Amino acid sequence: MTEHRDDLGDENTSTEPTADLKAEPTEHSTDGYQRAHLKSKNAKKKALIKKVGIALAVVVVLGVIAYGLFKSNQHSEPQVTTFQGQMQMQQTSIAAKVPGRIAKIFVTEGDVIEAGDQLIEMDSPEINAKVNQARAAKQAAQSQLEKAENGARPQEIAQARAAWQANKAAADLAASTYKRVNRLYQEGLMTQQRRDEAYTKYLATQDETEAARLQYDLALEGTRSEDESAAAAQVSQADAALEEALAAKDEANLVSPISGIVDDVIVNVGEVVGQGVPLLTLVDNDDQWVVLNVTEDYLNYFTIGQEFTGTIPALTSPSSEQPYTMQFRVYTSSVLSDFATWRPTNNDDGFDVRTFEIKARPTDPDSRVRSGMSVLIKMDTTQSTSQLTKSTE
Structure with a gap:
């Protein structure tokens, strides 16, 4: 049993260095791998920086080219x-030449009108009175002119001739009476006073007869040319006054002097306007x-x-x-x-x-x-x- 443990111990002793030998190469391989990985990463980084630099250079070159093209096109394009x-x-302002009250307005803003169209009607009693007065004056002057042109009427001529003949007969009678009284005076049968009275009457009847004859001649000849000229001048004066009054009345009825468009109507119906005040504007x-x-x-x-x-x-x-x-x-x-x-x-x-x-x-x-x-x-x-x-x- 002891030997077996020794063997085992020997085995353990012999195997531990083997494990250490196996672990030591693993550490060396890891360090190498890391160094290789770092080298590869640095290489990639350098390549990326190189690419970015090239791209920036390309962008700068393209920008310079584009700017040059822009400037050249800018100079070539028209300014x-x-x-x-x-x-x-x-624009034409229509004003009233005479004062009056606005009676009617025939146009509105934007209307297209022709020359001669009536725009405004004004009511002016003063103008109507002047027209009537001028017409009456013309009639009176015309009557005087006709009288001057026609001369005396036949009845007036006959009346003047009868007066002349009557005065002539009275003058003949006065002459015969004076002759008889003068003969009696020379014979001493008539007083001198009676003779003078007959002579004075004779002279008076002679003058009356001459005046009657002149009136008869005037009736035959008619009116003098100077009187006719004066009567004609009075008629012309009356005509001018009537024309002035009628012109004022026409101005009260305003008409358009031009063709165009009503741009602005300034007045309203019922307003009283003075002379020269603008009423509307035409274009x-x-x-x-x-x-x-x-x-x-x-x-x-x-x-x-x-x-x-x-x-x-x-x-x-x-x-x-x-x-x-x-x-x-x-x-x-x-x-x-x-x-x-x-x-x-x-x-x-x-x-x-x-x-x-x-x-x-x-x-x-x-x-x-x-x-x-x-x-x-x-x-x-x-x-x-x-x-x-x-x-x-």
């Missing part, structure tokens, strides 16, 4: 400048133009006669839903006041830049356009004026 203008239309939709302000460095693009295209955002094209465009032609340009001048703050900023007001009419006016609508003009300011002229032609 578009937008100008904003405003549509305007001819002529055929007389349109656009107004825009540009600095003088862009003035060469808006010379007289130059044409350009403008967009009116408030309107749409009849054939599509796109904004409506119109063709305009410049007809005038004028410099604005000094307050619209841009002035540099120092000498390095350049010179003063004046602002000009440009007006252009549409080549084909549109009745849908209203005053105040905005007009946008986009223009390639890199083109020269000659290129613009060729493009418009």
Whole structure:
């Protein structure tokens, strides 16, 4: 039994070193594996850093190329400048030339009217009284003129002739009486006083006969030309007064002087208005133009006669839903006041830049356009004026 334990002990003694020998190589192999793993990890990390660096370099190169292409395209693309203008239309204010009370208003805002259409009727009793007075004065003057032109009536001529004949008979009787009394006076049968009385009566009847004859001649000849001229002048004066009164009455019934659209009705029925007070405003939709302000460095693009295209955002094209465009032609340009001048703050900023007001009419006016609508003009300011002229032609 002892030997057996010894053997076992020997076996145990002999086996323990073997176990130690087996464990020692395992530790060495683990350390190697870790070192290999670290080397592999470092290698992968270096490869990843290398790839990232290459990618960054590629991105930088591509960015530089893209920036160069962008700058080259930016220089090659046209430089578009937008100008904003405003549509305007001819406005006409209708005012009363005579005072009165508004009786009727025949139009409303937005109505399309023609020249000669009645707009407002005014009630003025003073004007009606003046018309009646002028007509009565004309009738009186006309009667005087007719009397002067027609002369004396036949009855008046016969009456004047009868008076002349009666005075002539009385004058003949007075002459015969004077002759008899004078003969008796010479014979001493009649007193001198009786003779003088007969002579005085003879002279008086002679004068009365001559006056009657002149009245008869005047009746035959008719009215003098001067009297006829004076009567005709009175008729003309009465006609002028009547025309003035009728003109005032016509002005009380206001009519439109132009064709267009009623833009604003200022008064109401029943109001009393004075002379020269505006009552309503009309606009002529055929007389349109656009107004825009540009600095003088862009003035060469808006010379007289130059044409350009403008967009009116408030309107749409009849054939599509796109904004409506119109063709305009410049007809005038004028410099604005000094307050619209841009002035540099120092000498390095350049010179003063004046602002000009440009007006252009549409080549084909549109009745849908209203005053105040905005007009946008986009223009390639890199083109020269000659290129613009060729493009418009």
